[in-house]
Amino acid sequence: QVQLVESGGGLVQAGASLRVSCAASGLTFRRFPMAWFRQAPGKKREFVAAISWGGGDTLYADSAEGRFAISKDNVKNTVYLQMNDLKPDDTAVYYCAARARSFGLGSRNEYEYDYWGRGTQVTVSS
Numbered sequence: 656q657v658q659l660v661e662s663g664g665g666l667v668q669a670g671a672s673l674r675v676s677c678a679a680s681g682l683t684f685r686r687f688p689m690a691w692f693r694q695a696p697g698k699k700r701e702f703v704a705a706i707s708w709g710g711g712d713t714l715y716a717d718s719a720e721g722r723f724a725i726s727k728d729n730v731k732n733t734v735y736l737q738m739n740d741l742k743p744d745d746t747a748v749y750y751c752a753a754r755a756r757s758f759g760l761g762s763r764n765e766y767e768y769d770y771w772g773r774g775t776q777v778t779v780s781s
Contacts, residue, residue, distance in 0.1 A: 664775030677751030693747035705761025
């Protein structure tokens with residue numbers, strides 16, 4: 656059974672940094688691309704960042720480019736999202752997702768991901 660468990664969310668002030676993590680089990684993690692999405696209240700879920708199976712290729716939403724960094728530890732079966740210079744608009748539930756395509760690249764399209772975590776809340780105060 657595949658499980659993705661996010662952690663590390665919290666309440667921070669604007670300008671602060673935060674790192675959220677996603678621990679995976681039940682899948683051959685090292686083979687799969689991963690991604691982070693987020694959903695703010697009243698809004699659709701949106702893409703944040705994605706990483707290829709080996710970690711060598713990354714994609715970012717325009718809103719995340721230059722401030723966020725996605726990384727993947729294939730020994731710890733964990734994907735991370737380092738978020739710097741946080742803004743109130745970054746407030747959302749952050750979800751990690753796994754794409755069951757061995758040795759594949761990440762994607763901006765949420766429908767190309769097969770497994771999802773339950774999310775972790777990130778709140779940025781002004």
